[in-house]
Amino acid sequence: MxxxxxxxxxxxxxxxxxxxxxxxxxxxxxxxxxxxxxxxxxxxxxxxxxxxxxxxxxxxxxxxxxxxxxxxxxxxxxxxxxxxxxxxxxxxxxxxxxxxxxxxxxxxxxxxxxxxxxLGLSAGGVLSLTRAAFSSLNLQTAIVAGVLTLLAAFLIYSKGFSTMLVILLTGLVGALLLH
Amino acid sequence: MPSTFEIFKAFVLVGASAFGGGGSAHIHHHIVTRRGWLSESEFLEGLSLSQLLPGPIFSNFAAHIGMHLHGAPGAIAAFAGVCLPGMLAILALSGAYFAVREFSSPAVTGALTGVAAGAVGISLATLARVAPPGLKSIGAPLIALAAFIANGVLHLPILWVLLVLLPLGIALNWNVTPDA
Incomplete structure (x- = not known):
């Protein structure tokens, strides 16, 4: 350690x-x-x-x-x-x-x-995060998770949802659908 | 001028209420609108300076405002105040995470996968918001693209990326006179 x-x-x-x-x-x-x-x-x-x-x-x-x-x-x-x-x-x-x-x-x-x-470095950071989040998923869960990602981005960017609410929603959907 | 303790209290409030990024909006509400400690233009200039320096923008901005209001003690008070509530929360969550993982169920794993996917979405939305103002200077789209490829795709050490792109960007923008 x-x-x-x-x-x-x-x-x-x-x-x-x-x-x-x-x-x-x-x-x-x-x-x-x-x-x-x-x-x-x-x-x-x-x-x-x-x-x-x-x-x-x-x-x-x-x-x-x-x-x-x-x-x-x-x-x-x-x-x-x-x-x-x-x-x-x-x-x-x-x-x-x-x-x-x-x-x-x-x-x-x-x-x-x-x-x-x-800005460019941040975009690189988002790519790394995406890679890390999806690398261990099988195709089916990756598709559901991908839809969740886009939905989360849309709700925050276009609908002004709070990130806290979006995180709670994606966690709930994940618990129900992603296993 | 507010005292060090008043600054600390105000920023604890900011730190405790600012859930999920968007920190500058909370700072604006508590410091500019409610208390009138900064003017609008001081707020905007401080925000752009905090974005310029390395490190988390939210806490940089808090330290900047604290310094402006009450010198070094003010900077320490604002920085500590804005971080403290979240620090306690993430420590509690970290402890809970490693405890729960011992007997993880499919639902917990699924929830974490969902939350991770949501976190990617949040960072995408943030990126879309900061992109337009970041692309205005001369050569900016190419510099941003080069930084993205070097860092995100080729995984080059970030120091090299800065050592090449920073002088390039400065040279390209040397003769630009700001209209602001």
């Missing part, structure tokens, strides 16, 4: 590199945590992300689930601190100096460059 600092270092890496928000790191996480380090199974990776949608606050609190699986309670806090602290510190510092740098040419150029990169 890895110790606190090993888990912390791994998640600090995510915390520093996750431009575009936490979802941008999902692809890297599944590669590193599941394939390379074997701290999690593919199933735990997707289940943990799903559980993170259930709790209030930032949905990347799923990191605490991953840390918990890797190294117990200490690991949960290591996962949290590593993922959340670098961005929070950087945001606080930037809030201080922003009034001075915001009119500069390079700050506009950096913003223009970072937004599409974050």
């Amino acid at each position: 890895p110790d606190f600092f090993t888990v912390l270092l791994e998640f600090v890496r995510y915390g520093i590199l996750s431009f575009g928000g936490g979802v941008a790191m999902l692809s890297e996480m599944s590669r590193s945590l599941v394939t390379e380090r074997h701290w999690l199974s593919t199933r735990e990776f997707t289940d943990g992300f799903a559980l993170g949608q259930f709790v209030p606050g930032p949905n990347m609190l799923a990191m605490m689930f991953y840390g918990f699986r890797a190294a117990g309670l200490a690991g949960a806090f290591a996962g949290f601190l590593g993922m959340f602290l670098p961005g929070a510190i950087a945001s606080s510092l930037l809030a201080r100096v922003w009034e001075r740098v915001k009119r500069s040419k390079w700050s506009w150029a950096i913003r223009a460059a970072l937004l599409p990169i974050g």
Whole structure:
């Protein structure tokens, strides 16, 4: 079992590199945590992300689930601190100096460059999540789950449903149909 | 100016009520509409800055606002407040998950599969929402596509992706004068 600092270092890496928000790191996480380090199974990776949608606050609190699986309670806090602290510190510092740098040419150029990169990385994260969620299913359950995925996206994007409600609905349908 | 404790209380409320993402809407309701601690333009600028930096946007934004309102103690209060309720909840859920799994039934497995499928749908919807504003700068569609392929398909280390695409994007947008 890895110790606190090993888990912390791994998640600090995510915390520093996750431009575009936490979802941008999902692809890297599944590669590193599941394939390379074997701290999690593919199933735990997707289940943990799903559980993170259930709790209030930032949905990347799923990191605490991953840390918990890797190294117990200490690991949960290591996962949290590593993922959340670098961005929070950087945001606080930037809030201080922003009034001075915001009119500069390079700050506009950096913003223009970072937004599409974050978007592309997030799309990669969604692809990894999809792959992980569907990889262990047989054809029949994969089709039902695929319909659930599209339905969930539609209800949230077009109908303005709360994600909490959608997660409860998909869980209920899954309990009835997906086994 | 609100005290550190008032900031903490307000953000605990935000953290406890913001279920399922969309954190900025909850921050807007509690901090801008109800308490008037930020103006609309301060809110929007803070949000775009928080999206620019690495890390979860919701907690970045909270830390940014806390700093703006009350310096470093305010930043700590807002960050801790917004995370605390969810931290306790995910710890409880994690414990329950590994306990229940010992005697898992087909219904529990099915529910988790359904929830995982729903979570993919949520992230798709979020992606569709953030895509239009993210694709406006010069070369943005190509840069986004390159980042997607490098990260999601080829699984290249994310640091390399940033080291190549960031200078490229900066160079392409160097002479753009913002109209804002």
